[in-house]
Amino acid sequence: MSESREPVSDRAVFAWVIDGLNRRLAEPSGDPKQRRVYNALRAWIVSGELMPDMRLPSSRLLARETDMGRNTALGAIDQLVAEGFLVAREGAGVYVTAVGFAGLSDTPNAPTSDRLSQRGRAVLAVSPDDAVTHPAFTLGMPALDRFPEARWRRVVRRHQRPGAQQALHYRTHGGHPDLKAAIADYVRLARGVVCQADQILITHGTQQGLGLVATLLADGGDSAWIEDPGYLGARAAFQAADLRLIPVPVDDDGLDGSAVASAHPAPRLIYTTPSNQYPRGVTLALKRRLALLETARQHEAWIVEDDYDSELRYVSSPLACLQGLAGGAPVIYLGTFSKTLFPALQLGYIVVPRALISRFRRANARLFREEDPALQAALADFMNSGEFAAHIRKMRRCYRRRQAALREALAPATNAGLRLSSGAAGLHLVAYLDSIAQETRLVDEGAAVGVSLARLSTYFIGGRTEPGLVLGYAGADEAEIARPGGWLARAWRASQDDGS
Numbered sequence: 001m002s003e004s005r006e007p008v009s010d011r012a013v014f015a016w017v018i019d020g021l022n023r024r025l026a027e028p029s030g031d032p033k034q035r036r037v038y039n040a041l042r043a044w045i046v047s048g049e050l051m052p053d054m055r056l057p058s059s060r061l062l063a064r065e066t067d068m069g070r071n072t073a074l075g076a077i078d079q080l081v082a083e084g085f086l087v088a089r090e091g092a093g094v095y096v097t098a099v100g101f102a103g104l105s106d107t108p109n110a111p112t113s114d115r116l117s118q119r120g121r122a123v124l125a126v127s128p129d130d131a132v133t134h135p136a137f138t139l140g141m142p143a144l145d146r147f148p149e150a151r152w153r154r155v156v157r158r159h160q161r162p163g164a165q166q167a168l169h170y171r172t173h174g175g176h177p178d179l180k181a182a183i184a185d186y187v188r189l190a191r192g193v194v195c196q197a198d199q200i201l202i203t204h205g206t207q208q209g210l211g212l213v214a215t216l217l218a219d220g221g222d223s224a225w226i227e228d229p230g231y232l233g234a235r236a237a238f239q240a241a242d243l244r245l246i247p248v249p250v251d252d253d254g255l256d257g258s259a260v261a262s263a264h265p266a267p268r269l270i271y272t273t274p275s276n277q278y279p280r281g282v283t284l285a286l287k288r289r290l291a292l293l294e295t296a297r298q299h300e301a302w303i304v305e306d307d308y309d310s311e312l313r314y315v316s317s318p319l320a321c322l323q324g325l326a327g328g329a330p331v332i333y334l335g336t337f338s339k340t341l342f343p344a345l346q347l348g349y350i351v352v353p354r355a356l357i358s359r360f361r362r363a364n365a366r367l368f369r370e371e372d373p374a375l376q377a378a379l380a381d382f383m384n385s386g387e388f389a390a391h392i393r394k395m396r397r398c399y400r401r402r403q404a405a406l407r408e409a410l411a412p413a414t415n416a417g418l419r420l421s422s423g424a425a426g427l428h429l430v431a432y433l434d435s436i437a438q439e440t441r442l443v444d445e446g447a448a449v450g451v452s453l454a455r456l457s458t459y460f461i462g463g464r465t466e467p468g469l470v471l472g473y474a475g476a477d478e479a480e481i482a483r484p485g486g487w488l489a490r491a492w493r494a495s496q497d498d499g500s
Contacts, residue, residue, distance in 0.1 A: 013050075014057040018065045020044070025067050033068050037076040045085050045096055054096045056086065122239040126232050136406075136484040139428055139454055141475030142339050143398050148391060155381050159374040174361040175202025175349070176376035182383040183335075183349050191310060192320035193333055195351045201360050202376060205348040206306060207233055208368060209334045212350065213269065214241035216363055217302050217332075222268035227255050229459030229466070231278045231306065234271045243269070247462035250277055254284030257295055266299035275310040275319045276425040279459050279470050283424075289322055296330045303331045309339055311392050313425040314400050323351065337379070339427060340392055347371060347379060398474075399427065405478035406471065409485025413492040427474035430456060431492075432466070438495050439467040445491050451484045 024040045025033060044050040059077060063070035077094055080086040087097050116124070174180070180200040187193035203209045210233065218224065220242035226234060228247035238245055246264045249256050255272050270292065274284035284292070296303050305322045313319070323331040336348035352360045364370070382388050403423050407414070410431070414420060421430040433439050439455055446453045456468030469488075473481060 008054065010055050013054050014061065017041075017044075017050075017057055018062065021062070021066050021068075034072045034075045037068065037072065038079055041076060041080055042083075042085055045080075050096050052096050052098045055092075056094045056096070058093060119240055119242055123236045126236045126239070136476040136481045137451070137453060137472050138475045139470060139472040140339065140343070141472060142342060142427065143395060143402070143474055143477075144342055145477065146395065146398050147342055148387065151387060152378075152382065155385075155387075156375065156378040159377045159381070174357075174364060175200065175370070176373050176380060178380035178384075179376040180349075182380045186383060186388070187321075187333075187335065187351065191307060191335075192324040193351055194324045194327070195333075196354075199352055199354055199357050201350045201352060201357065201364055202371065203348045203350060203364070204346045204368065204371060205338060206334055206336050207237060208364075209332075209348060209350045210234055210237035210271075210304070210306075211240070212360060212364060212367070213302070213304055213332050214238055214243060215367070216356075216360065218243055218268045223265045224269040224271060225255075225257070225260065225267045226271045226461070227273065227277060228462045228464075229279055229456065230271070230461075231273065231308070232459065234304075234306065235461060238269070238271070245461060247460070249462070249464070250280055250282065252282055254282050254288055255292070257288065257292055261295065267295075267301045268299075269302055269304055270296060271304045271306065272322070273306045273308040274322045276308050276313070278306075278308050278426075279428065279430055279456065281421045281424065281426055281428075281430065283319055284322070289325055292322070293326055293329055293331075301330065303329070304334065305331050306334045309426040311340055312396060312399060312427065314396060314403070315422075315424045340388075340395070345375075345379075347376070402473045402476070402478060402481060403429065405481045406473040406485050409482050410489050412486075413489040416493055416496070418489075418492055428470055428472045431469045431471060431488075432456075433468050433492075434496075436465070436467045439469065441495050442469065442488070442491055446488070449487065451487060453488075 021037060021040060024036055029036055031039075041050070041056075050056075056077070057065070059070050059073040062068065062073040066073075077086060081088055081094070084097055086094050088094050177197065179202060181197040183200050184195055184197040187195065201209075201212075203212070214224075214237055218241060222243055223246050224238045224243040225246045225248045226238065227250050229250060230247075235245065244265075246260055246267065249259050254274060254277055257270075272284065272292070274289060276283065292303060295301070303322065307321055310319070310321070321333065323329055323333040330353075332353075333351035334348065335351075337345050338348070350360065406429060407420070407423075410418065410420070419432045421432075423429050433442070433456075436457060439457060443453045443455060454470040454472075456470055457465045459470075460466065471488075
C-alpha cells in the first residue's frame with residue numbers, strides 16, 4: 001500500500017488492513033490473537049505501509065470481517081494509541097499518527113566499527129588471556145581434576161538448605177561477615193597483610209576490583225603505571241576508565257619505576273604483581289618495593305597490588321606482600337580464588353584502607369550485584385575447616401610435578417639452547433625466543449596441529465617487545481602435557497635449524 005503516494009480512500013485502506021489481518025490470523029501461531037493483531041498493525045506503521053493520517057477500520061468492522069472479537073480489536077488498537085502509533089479523533093475514528101515512521105525498521109542497523117567509543121575499541125584491542133584452548137597450555141587454569149568436588153558440594157548444600165541463609169542484609173555490607181573474617185585471618189597469616197575483617201570487600205574477581213579502583217581513585221586522563229609486559233586484564237580495566245597508561249619495564253628484579261619516573265606525569269595509580277610478576281614470573285626486589293612505596297607517597301598515588309598466584313610458590317616460602325611492608329602503605333590489595341580453587345567460583349576480594357572502605361562498599365553496591373551469601377558462607381566454612389589450606393598444599397605438589405613434566409617434554413629444546421623462565425611460582429612457564437618471526441612461525445604451526453600457543457609479545461604495550469611463548473601447565477596432567485610439549489620441542493629445533 002505504501003508504494004503509492006496518491007491519496008488512498010478509506011475503503012481501500014480498510015480492505016487492505018482486513019485482508020492482511022485475515023492472513024495473519026490464519027497463520028499458525030502460539031501468540032494470542034490480540035498480540036498478533038497488534039504486531040501486524042505496528043509493523044505496517046513502522047514500515048510505512050500504513051502512512052500518517054490513514055484511517056483504520058473501526059473495531060466493529062474488524063470484528064465483523066475478521067476472525068476476532070471486538071474486545072480483541074479494541075485491545076490491540078488501544079495499545080497502539082497508548083504507544084503513540086495511532087491517534088483517536090473524537091467522532092472521526094482512529095488514524096495513523098502524523099509522526100512519520102517510514103524508513104524505521106525493526107531490523108538493527110548494520111554494525112560499524114565507528115559505533116564504538118574510543119575506549120571501547122581500545123578495550124577490545126587487548127587480546128584475551130584465555131585465547132589458548134589446548135588443555136596442556138591453557139593459561140590461568142588450575143588442576144580442576146584435583147579439586148575436592150565432593151567435599152565442596154557438601155559444604156555448599158549445607159548452606160543452601162531452607163533457613164540456612166541469613167537475612168539478605170549481607171548484600172549491603174560488602175560480603176558475608178564470616179567470609180571476610182576468614183579471608184582476614186588467612187591473608188594476615190599467609191601473606192603478611194595488615195588488615196581487619198571490616199577492611200575487606202568481596203568481589204566477583206580481580207576484574208571487578210580493578211574496575212572499582214579505577215572508578216573511585218582516578219579520573220579520565222590520569223596516568224596509571226602498568227607493568228610492561230603485564231596482565232592484560234589490568235590494561236583493559238584502566239583503558240575502560242580512560243586512564244593514560246604508562247608502560248614500566250620489567251626486568252629480573254621486577255617493575256623498574258626509575259625508568260619512567262622523570263619522563264612522564266606523576267601517576268595516580270601504580271599496578272604491580274610484586275610476588276609473582278605476570279607473565280615473567282619474577283619477584284619485585286626489596287629495594288624496588290621500598291622505592292615504589294616512596295614514589296606513591298611523593299605523588300599521592302595508590303599502588304594496586306595484585307597478589308597473583310602468590311600462594312603457589314615452589315622453591316621457597318611465599319613472599320610477604322607489599323601491602324604489609326610499611327605501616328599506612330598507600331596500597332589497595334587484590335586477591336582471588338580463581339586459581340587456588342576454580343575459575344567458575346568467581347569470588348575475589350579487595351583489602352582497602354580503613355579511610356576508604358565505606359566508600360568502596362557503597363560504590364560496589366551501586367555498580368555490581370553481590371554474590372550469593374550462601375556461596376560466601378560455604379567458602380568461609382571451607383577455609384575455617386582447614387580444607388582450603390590443605391588443598392593449596394596438595395596443589396603445590398601437583399603443580400611441581402606438572403611443571404617438571406613440561407620441562408622434561410621440552411628437554412630436547414632446552415638442551416639445545418631454549419631458555420625458560422624460572423617457574424618459581426604460578427601456573428605457567430615462559431619460553432624465550434630469538435625473534436618475532438620465530439614466535440609467529442611456532443604459533444601458526446601449532447594452530448595447524450591443534451596446539452594453541454600464547455605469544456609473549458602480546459603482553460607488551462610500550463615501544464619495545466620481546467618474543468616468546470607463555471605456556472600454561474596446570475590444567476593438564478602429566479600425560480596430557482607430554483605430547484604437545486614434545487611437539488613444541490621439535491618445532492622449536494626445526495625453526496632454529498631454518499634460522500627463523
